[in-house]
Amino acid sequence: MSGTAGPGYDPYAFEPFAVTVDLAVFTVRGGALHVLLIRRGQEPYAGAWALPGGFVLPRESAETAARRELAEETGLPEQVVAALHLEQLRTYSEPDRDPRMRVVSVAFTALVPDLPEPAAEGGGDAAQARWLPLGQAPDLAFDHAEILADARIRIRSKLEYTCLATAFCPPEFTLGELLSVYETVWDTVLDRPNFRRKVLTTPGFVEPVPGAARLTGGRGKPAALYRAGPATALHPPLLRPEGPTR
Amino acid sequence: MSGTAGPGYDPYAFEPFAVTVDLAVFTVRGGALHVLLIRRGQEPYAGAWALPGGFVLPRESAETAARRELAEETGLPEQVVAALHLEQLRTYSEPDRDPRMRVVSVAFTALVPDLPEPAAEGGGDAAQARWLPLGQAPDLAFDHAEILADARIRIRSKLEYTCLATAFCPPEFTLGELLSVYETVWDTVLDRPNFRRKVLTTPGFVEPVPGAARLTGGRGKPAALYRAGPATALHPPLLRPEGPTR
DNA sequence: CCTGTTTATAGTCACAGTGACTATTAAAGG
DNA sequence: CCTTTAATAGTCACTGTGACTATAAACAGG
Numbered sequence: 001m002s003g004t005a006g007p008g009y010d011p012y013a014f015e016p017f018a019v020t021v022d023l024a025v026f027t028v029r030g031g032a033l034h035v036l037l038i039r040r041g042q043e044p045y046a047g048a049w050a051l052p053g054g055f056v057l058p059r060e061s062a063e064t065a066a067r068r069e070l071a072e073e074t075g076l077p078e079q080v081v082a083a084l085h086l087e088q089l090r091t092y093s094e095p096d097r098d099p100r101m102r103v104v105s106v107a108f109t110a111l112v113p114d115l116p117e118p119a120a121e122g123g124g125d126a127a128q129a130r131w132l133p134l135g136q137a138p139d140l141a142f143d144h145a146e147i148l149a150d151a152r153i154r155i156r157s158k159l160e161y162t163c164l165a166t167a168f169c170p171p172e173f174t175l176g177e178l179l180s181v182y183e184t185v186w187d188t189v190l191d192r193p194n195f196r197r198k199v200l201t202t203p204g205f206v207e208p209v210p211g212a213a214r215l216t217g218g219r220g221k222p223a224a225l226y227r228a229g230p231a232t233a234l235h236p237p238l239l240r241p242e243g244p245t246r
Numbered sequence: 247m248s249g250t251a252g253p254g255y256d257p258y259a260f261e262p263f264a265v266t267v268d269l270a271v272f273t274v275r276g277g278a279l280h281v282l283l284i285r286r287g288q289e290p291y292a293g294a295w296a297l298p299g300g301f302v303l304p305r306e307s308a309e310t311a312a313r314r315e316l317a318e319e320t321g322l323p324e325q326v327v328a329a330l331h332l333e334q335l336r337t338y339s340e341p342d343r344d345p346r347m348r349v350v351s352v353a354f355t356a357l358v359p360d361l362p363e364p365a366a367e368g369g370g371d372a373a374q375a376r377w378l379p380l381g382q383a384p385d386l387a388f389d390h391a392e393i394l395a396d397a398r399i400r401i402r403s404k405l406e407y408t409c410l411a412t413a414f415c416p417p418e419f420t421l422g423e424l425l426s427v428y429e430t431v432w433d434t435v436l437d438r439p440n441f442r443r444k445v446l447t448t449p450g451f452v453e454p455v456p457g458a459a460r461l462t463g464g465r466g467k468p469a470a471l472y473r474a475g476p477a478t479a480l481h482p483p484l485l486r487p488e489g490p491t492r
Numbered sequence: 493c494c495t496g497t498t499t500a501t502a503g504t505c506a507c508a509g510t511g512a513c514t515a516t517t518a519a520a521g522g
Numbered sequence: 523c524c525t526t527t528a529a530t531a532g533t534c535a536c537t538g539t540g541a542c543t544a545t546a547a548a549c550a551g552g
Contacts, residue, residue, distance in 0.1 A: 015264075015265075015301070015303065015304040016262030016263065017262065017263050017265045017302070017350075018262070019261075019263045019339070019350050055261070056263070056339065058348065059341050060341065061341065063339075088337065090334045090336075090337075091336075091352045093265070093302065093308040093352065095304070095305050095306065102304065104263075104308070104350070104352075106337045106339065106350075174500085175500080176500075191542085192500080192501090193500095193501075193502075193503085193541095193543095194539070196502095198539080201538090216547095216548070217548095217549095218549085219498045219550085220499020220500060220547075220549080221498080221499055221501075221546060221548050222500080223500055224500085236482075236483075236538075237482075239481065239482065239539095421529080421530095422529075437511070437512070438528085438529080438530090439513090439530075439531075439532085440510070440511065440512080442529085442530075442531095443509095443510085444509085447509090462518090462519065463520095464528075465519075466519060466520080466526085466527040466528025467517060467518040467519050468518070468519065468528090468529080469528075470530090482508095487511095
């Protein structure tokens with residue numbers, strides 16, 4: 001122990017902690033929810049998969065550190081990282097969660113549209129960064145499996161009462177793409193006309209792209225293009241069929 | 247490390263941070279939402295009001311620290327603190343939020359039933375601990391005003407889609423008491439029969455106290471007693487009249 | 493060129509949940 | 523007693539949703 005803080009506890013004799021950030025970055029690709037993982041290049045857990053993240057620097061907030069780490073460790077374009085929807089999940093502070101030392105980690109959740117495979121930059125902290133589908137996620141380092149599970153629960157729930165699903169879509173998208181985001185994240189099948197009605201009657205959820213642009217080239221009838229509207233909350237919510245837990 | 251990252255950044259040369267917890271503890275008393283505040287006995291901000299909280303000890307998780315600090319700094323009975331509904335709000339990590347040093351604080355929200363005025367224990371960190379109504383909350387130390395505002399938004403929102411309101415009530419309560427919790431936290435007036443219908447038709451929200459116990463002594467017709475049921479979520483939610491923001 | 497497949501879009505109908513409202517019951521207090 | 527207060531019971535119309543049918547516009551393949 002630090003020799004200072006005994007049972008006669010002095011508030012100034014605080015224990016120094018390391019503070020890190022961890023990121024659960026999700027995307028929807030090919031009908032499956034994917035998470036961005038890196039393969040660790042060093043001990044502990046060298047060779048294991050982990051969430052991207054790292055230490056918070058002396059003059060950074062946790063959110064600033066999260067964006068910096070994401071840019072450093074993954075090949076995500078600068079522009080994408082800066083505009084990313086980033087949200088605090090929670091802070092993980094169990095005393096033995098890192099074998100090296102006392103580390104408290106602020107976890108974040110981020111959603112991005114489907115992107116090309118990230119290229120870890122030459123000397124990055126991570127040997128590799130890859131999108132892996134949640135169904136076949138490997139064992140993760142530290143308590144990252146718990147963080148990832150918590151993040152997944154959170155985003156599944158947030159699709160219900162926020163407009164967050166559009167964060168998984170490119171700037172312009174069809175209602176069919178938005179529908180498949182919901183179906184993928186919730187792992188359900190939704191009724192297409194009902195989904196359409198709900199989205200279109202919620203003010204500010206999506207707005208049509210001017211010029212009556214339509215997306216063709218796919219198999220069926222060309223779909224109208226929309227972009228995300230100004231609304232952030234969904235009232236009333238768009239509840240998933242099974243209820244809130246799953 | 248791998249000689250890459252920016253200005254010679256070495257992930258092992260981490261900055262030591264102090265880690266603290268801060269608590270926004272709410273109760274409903276006399277038709278007003280109250281928060282538990284302490285008057286600081288030492289610098290910085292000596293004499294100012296602040297949220298209860300303190301440093302996380304070497305072998306504690308943040309949640310353990312939160313319960314310990316609450317017991318130490320306030321007169322809340324041991325039993326109450328142990329059973330408290332405690333929930334992480336978020337972590338505040340702006341570099342200059344504490345003038346002394348780099349402090350990252352994990353904020354928690356807690357709800358308790360109306361209790362007698364807490365008595366700060368003799369040697370506690372705080373000179374005083376008092377319940378103050380949110381309407382007349384004084385200026386707070388550090389960024390505690392921001393934390394308190396965030397906590398208030400959170401609980402107002404959580405009443406909509408969780409059964410959390412019962413945490414403000416004693417073990418046995420009437421539907422009128424539960425109604426006034428909602429009306430106080432949301433600062434609205436709700437229709438009594440409709441509220442009753444909603445609560446009673448939501449499975450597991452409340453369950454009647456066996457023996458047909460009734461509470462009399464008040465002015466009107468005696469009310470049936472209920473206790474909190476096993477449900478935690480409210481589906482469909484109980485939306486407040488004005489919408490989600492306010 | 494026709495036909496089947498696929499996806500988008502339009503519309504209908506019944507039902508559940510809710511807001512607004514009225515009525516009745518059971519206590520306390522002058 | 524009669525009034526006041528609060529609890530409880532019930533009604534009615536409207537909104538949003540789930541389930542379902544129908545039509546339109548593209549492509550694929552013979």
